[in-house]
Amino acid sequence: MRSEPKIAIQGVSRSFGAVAALARVDIAIAPGEFVCIVGPSGCGKTTLLRILAGLETPSTGQVAITREDSARPLNTMIFQESSIFPWMTVRQNVGYGLRLRGIRAAEIAERIAPLLELTGLARFADAFPYQLSGGMKQRVSVARAFANDPELLLMDEPFAALDEQNKALLQEELLRLWSATRKTVVFITHSIDEALVLGDRVLVMSARPGRIKADIDVPFPRPRSVVELKQDPDYVRLNHDIWLLLRDEVRPAA
């Protein structure tokens, strides 16, 4: 089924001095797949994503990413912490990737208008980040990444700092955007619920040095209704299984 992976991670490890952050990670991700990675804090999730983003190099092993369209950027990362530029307006932030590629201002405006609309940012297009709430800033990050229109979207706990309502709203927006564009997504989270609501597949990582401990298919059909999904007995069982896997990792070794 997964004959030609979009991303093939083979034997990737990474150490920082004496600290081994990642230990021999092997993952194959199919084109258009939405993969969620859960793992205890400090297990190397961010490091793995930064390697995929080209911001960090592996100590051993290799990553092969298949590029389909040389006119589009390969990947765009959404960072864990707030990463929108304080010195740019919402509009300038969202259009930033396009501007770097030398696209004309009129075309940028045209391309980001529907995204600003979809993420509820249109009214704040000319505001500076200090005038926005945390949820809105995160929307700007998401909109900036989608505006850049990469083949591969790398998301590092993008909604972790948000309250439940904003989180649910942004998850739905993300699914809507994703189903319209069918990008390959690698989404890191520490929330099992979030992983099951969003992903086609959930990878569970071990404590540091991180390995892939389990690879779980999420069988629920799309489009998913978050409220109903949480009643589904399969959902409850999967959630519990993953929770047990994670608990073993968080507990100090017996």
Place this chain on the structure above:
Amino acid sequence: MSDKPPQIVLIRPAPAEAALHLSPALLAVASPILLLLGWEAVVRLEWLDSRFFPAPSDVLVALWQMLLAGVLLEHSFWTVQRVLIGFVLGAVPGALLGLVMGLSPWIRAFLKPAIAAVYPIPKVALLPLIMMIFGLGEPSKWVIVGIAVFFQLLLSTLAGVLNIDRIYLDVARNLNATRLQAYASVALPGALPTIFAGCQLGLGMALIVVVIAENFGTSAGLGYLVWRSWQVFEVTDMYVGLMMIALLGYLFQLAMGWLERRLLRWKPAATAMKGTP
């Protein structure tokens, strides 16, 4: 258990809202005026020797006469011109080199020791050397001001770039920004608040340096006015020169503050207010 009845804690609007509004601007004007009034009184009471400390009213009369005669504006014009030319000459390369050193660890490691060694030399100590090289005319004044401003801007800009959160550079890198694009979209705007602080300091430094340089090879400029008054013991004229220099410094600050508020609209108001003189 205590026998005392429970107390009620009231939380109400701050009394300041009802009280008389003392604006910061008013307070800012009050201190120089009080200083001048006190000075005037002390001289009139002959507690201070008016040969060295003429009364402010006498200084203002002299200032008014020199203003009417046109000499004061002429002196000011020359000083302002030297400061501005020297400032641009020093600030632009200083800020550019600061940006480059901020983003490139190699160039930083290479140049930092040399700069650390040269920086503590008082810039006015270089004046004789500069006058040997550039002569007594205008260029030596631009150069000495330029050198003083250059170091100030270099160090401020460098500190500003190093202070930028790494994540913004990661974003630029992840979006395939070229080096030049990273300078223009991250390093420069991110360091701009610190660059402005450097400009304020640099302008102050420029005034100091130019006043000393105007002792040589010129018969125009506020520094010249002060030095000549010293030679001919015209103490009142000297004070006129000092007052004009202080006023110029204040006007430079005002102009910078105005520019800063226009360019740093992205800073929340509370932080931007620090720049208001």
